[in-house]
Amino acid sequence: MEDKKRNEAYNKYVSAKIPKTRPWPTLFNSFWVGGVICLIGQGVNDLLLLIFPSLSEQSAWAYTLIVLIFIASFLTGIGVYDQIGKFAGGGSIVPITGFSNSITSPSIEFKSEGIVYGICVKMFTIAGPVIVFGVVSSMVVGLIYWIISLF
Amino acid sequence: MDIFLTYLIVFLIGGFVCMLGELLIITTNMTSARILVTFVLIGVFLEAVGVFDYISDFAKAGINVPIVGFGASLAKGVIGAVESQGLLGVFTGGLTATAGGIAAAIGFAFLFALIFKSHTKK
Amino acid sequence: MKLVQTIILKKQPRIIGSYTIVGPKEGNGNFGPYFDYVMKDDCFGEETYEKAERKMLESAVTGVIEKAKLSVKDIDIMIAGDLLNQIVSSSYAARAFQFPFLGVYGACSTMAESVAVGSVLIDGGYFDNVVCCTGSHFSTAERQYRFPLELGNQRPPTSQWTVTGAGSCILSLKGEGPRVTMVTFGKVIDWGINDVNNMGAAMAPAVRDTMLRHFKNTKTSPNDYDLIVTGDLGKLGSEILIDLMEDEGITLGVNYCDCGQMYFKRDQKTLCGASGAGCCATVFNSYLMAKMREGQYKKILFLPTGALLSATSTQQGDTIPSVCHAIVIEM
Numbered sequence: 001m002e003d004k005k006r007n008e009a010y011n012k013y014v015s016a017k018i019p020k021t022r023p024w025p026t027l028f029n030s031f032w033v034g035g036v037i038c039l040i041g042q043g044v045n046d047l048l049l050l051i052f053p054s055l056s057e058q059s060a061w062a063y064t065l066i067v068l069i070f071i072a073s074f075l076t077g078i079g080v081y082d083q084i085g086k087f088a089g090g091g092s093i094v095p096i097t098g099f100s101n102s103i104t105s106p107s108i109e110f111k112s113e114g115i116v117y118g119i120c121v122k123m124f125t126i127a128g129p130v131i132v133f134g135v136v137s138s139m140v141v142g143l144i145y146w147i148i149s150l151f
Numbered sequence: 152m153d154i155f156l157t158y159l160i161v162f163l164i165g166g167f168v169c170m171l172g173e174l175l176i177i178t179t180n181m182t183s184a185r186i187l188v189t190f191v192l193i194g195v196f197l198e199a200v201g202v203f204d205y206i207s208d209f210a211k212a213g214i215n216v217p218i219v220g221f222g223a224s225l226a227k228g229v230i231g232a233v234e235s236q237g238l239l240g241v242f243t244g245g246l247t248a249t250a251g252g253i254a255a256a257i258g259f260a261f262l263f264a265l266i267f268k269s270h271t272k273k
Numbered sequence: 274m275k276l277v278q279t280i281i282l283k284k285q286p287r288i289i290g291s292y293t294i295v296g297p298k299e300g301n302g303n304f305g306p307y308f309d310y311v312m313k314d315d316c317f318g319e320e321t322y323e324k325a326e327r328k329m330l331e332s333a334v335t336g337v338i339e340k341a342k343l344s345v346k347d348i349d350i351m352i353a354g355d356l357l358n359q360i361v362s363s364s365y366a367a368r369a370f371q372f373p374f375l376g377v378y379g380a381c382s383t384m385a386e387s388v389a390v391g392s393v394l395i396d397g398g399y400f401d402n403v404v405c406c407t408g409s410h411f412s413t414a415e416r417q418y419r420f421p422l423e424l425g426n427q428r429p430p431t432s433q434w435t436v437t438g439a440g441s442c443i444l445s446l447k448g449e450g451p452r453v454t455m456v457t458f459g460k461v462i463d464w465g466i467n468d469v470n471n472m473g474a475a476m477a478p479a480v481r482d483t484m485l486r487h488f489k490n491t492k493t494s495p496n497d498y499d500l501i502v503t504g505d506l507g508k509l510g511s512e513i514l515i516d517l518m519e520d521e522g523i524t525l526g527v528n529y530c531d532c533g534q535m536y537f538k539r540d541q542k543t544l545c546g547a548s549g550a551g552c553c554a555t556v557f558n559s560y561l562m563a564k565m566r567e568g569q570y571k572k573i574l575f576l577p578t579g580a581l582l583s584a585t586s587t588q589q590g591d592t593i594p595s596v597c598h599a600i601v602i603e604m
Contacts, residue, residue: 003165004465006464007464007465007592008465009465010465010466010478011464011465012467013516014466014474014513014514016543017474017512017513017516018430018431018471018508018509019430019431019507020386021170021177021430023174023177025364026173026177026270026427027170027173027177029172030166030169030172030173031167031170031173032166032170033169034158034165034166034168034169034170034172034217034465035162035163035165035166035169035213037165037169037216038161038162038164038165038166038169038212038213038216038217038220038265039158039161039162039212041161041165041212041216042157042158042161042211042212042213042216045211045212051222054244056387061215062251062252064159064212064215065215065216065220065221065251065252065255066251066252066255068216069252069255069256069259070255070259072188073256073259073260073262073263074263075258076263076423077263077264077266077267077423078424079167079267079269079270079423080273081423081425082422082423082424082426083425084425085425085426085427086423086425086426086428087176087429088169088173088425089173089176089426089427090169090170090171090173090174090175090176090186090256091169091170091172091185092163092169092219092425093169093175093176093183093187093425093426094168094169094171094172094186094187094190094217094219095165095169095174095216095217095218096216096217096218096220096221097216098183098187098425099187099218099221099252099256100255100256100259100260101155101423101424101425102183102187103185103256103257103260104234104256104259104260104263104264104423104427105269105420105421105422105423105424106224106421106424107260107261107263107264108263108264108267108268108269108421109269109416109421109422109423110416111264111265111268111269111445112320112322112323113257114266116176116260119260119261119264119265120261123257123260123261123264125421126183126420126424127184127187127256128182128193128423129184129185129188129252130188131186133188133191133192134191134192134195134221134222134225134249135225135245135246137191137192137195137196137222137226138195138222138223138225138226138228138229138244138245139229139241139242141195141198141199141226141229141230142229142230142232142233142240142241142242142244144199145199145229145233145240146240146241147239148239149183149233149234175426180429180468182420182426183420183424183425183426205513247327269410269412269422269423270422270423271296271314271315271322271411271422271424272411272415273436
């Protein structure tokens, strides 16, 4: 009982002691880097539509995302993306490029354990929950939509 | 002029969404996996209640490039599939709509994992 | 029941040789000029970082044997540890040698633990020359405890940087060098911190406990030592320790310092400082040993701490227990 009290007091003391960083520089960095990544996306999309006017809007978006994923995956491979991430934080995590980075980085990291047990098994250690939550929540939405459509 | 305005909106909204992510990281100490999950769920929700298309028309890449757009296409796909295939659509819709992104991420990750080696941080 | 914890050594084994090997970033740090060997890159000519860590430990052992002007045949036993699961780096490094091996694990306190165990073994009269060796590698620790290297995330302001490096020393009754005079084995202490990015706060109570016990059992005070060195509490952790000791009425003054806090230069961006088993091992076996031999310090209290967590225990939401072992070195 006494231990619990002491631990609580200690935790409180420690959280007061933790150095407070000024949030504004990182917030600003994440803002402009995130904005630039979105701009690149828009640019790629417009360019695709310009070159291939027959593309439907939806396929153009799909191509755009694939291009962004490719770029992010490549930058991860050559060891640049983690430096962007260190600088921008959320700015490079939230865009689809962050998703790509979180799949590529464990694959590269665990390459040393072989192709099957390294690359393939560890590929989703970070991005797995994104796909699981995404698919499960979309199924919930679909189910609700289906039930409503019955009436 | 029109194009400039579009790009400005893309930049501002895209940056704002990413800044929200950073704000979450700073205030809650979330790891990047949790951030991604949160934003995917937001996307699914926005699409499910039918707001996403309005935002998307306005913000374009500003909302589609962030992982929110990924969530929205999951929900959009599932709703479309339920309309055309009924109950089966609940299972096929989401992944069909996002297959391009997921396959690209897996494929490129595999490719680059074969080529590159992890670098020590400086 | 009498709680022993502190042992006053009768034969006082000497540290007759010490050797350190570090990575390039560490070589650029504050202790750079004192290290015996600075690697050109973190891979050390090996395919994987794990293999590099093994090779580091291996060359630390051969290096120290050479430096102490002994041959492999003179060594009776090797005591070593590291941070990887099942302390593979040490065991695999020991594979290359023909002497018995004792694996010890005390996370970042492993250096003190191995020296403490080694001195007690010698004091008991069973062994003549004991090699103690400890090391860690940033890239292997990072992937075992945290995230892949290429993941673009930010490090929280309380996080510390695992040192790439290995240190080793030879304890013996014959020869010249600083003497190990007292040993205090620490208890495992847990004050309920569960933030893995704040190891300093988790480990400071362990130092407090061992330090209080040591001062009481040996009837000494901070003023009796030229230098009191903790392992890798880092900037935040050492501030916490000073506060904790203040509460007990003990003032840690200018003769107190922390290896982790001093390790890197300010522009190396390591936030709260260095950590890892290699941190205090490399400082102890390079800078501290050199300064003792020069005569700048006559009596040092060395208290590295270890956070005894695993990736699994963290994911299950457990708090972080820590341990701190103290050794006193006199010239």
